[in-house]
Amino acid sequence: MNKKSLFIGVIVSAAILSMANLVFASINTGGKENTSSSIEVVVEPGDTLWRIADQYNEQAGMSVNELLFYIQKENQLQSAIIQPGDHIIIPIK
Incomplete structure (x- = not known):
């Protein structure tokens, strides 16, 4: 595996983790802002x-x-x- 493939893999992994974090955050709050x-x-x-x-x-x-x-x-x-x-x-x- 060369450096370019490794770099692309790291970027894709970071993007997937960021998207997963957003999904789980919206599930936790029901997709609503906490206005209480x-x-x-x-x-x-x-x-x-x-x-x-x-x-x-x-x-x-x-x-x-x-x-x-x-x-x-x-x-x-x-x-x-x-x-x-x-x-x-x-x-x-």
Whole structure:
């Protein structure tokens, strides 16, 4: 294989990877722009992540379980344990 063939192979591979990235990105977002906003909630004594997700799931347009997962992921929580004074970001449509 000469240098020209190798160069063409690298260019074609890069183009294919770029196109695949665009396809998977549009699948992940459903092809729509993310127009949702978020609110910040300060955890009060007695609050649980489940209760917060249950309180805001309709505004977020998600089930309680979906919102619970989203909150943990977006707030980089290792578990569902939260403490009074914690600031939690919640998506709102």
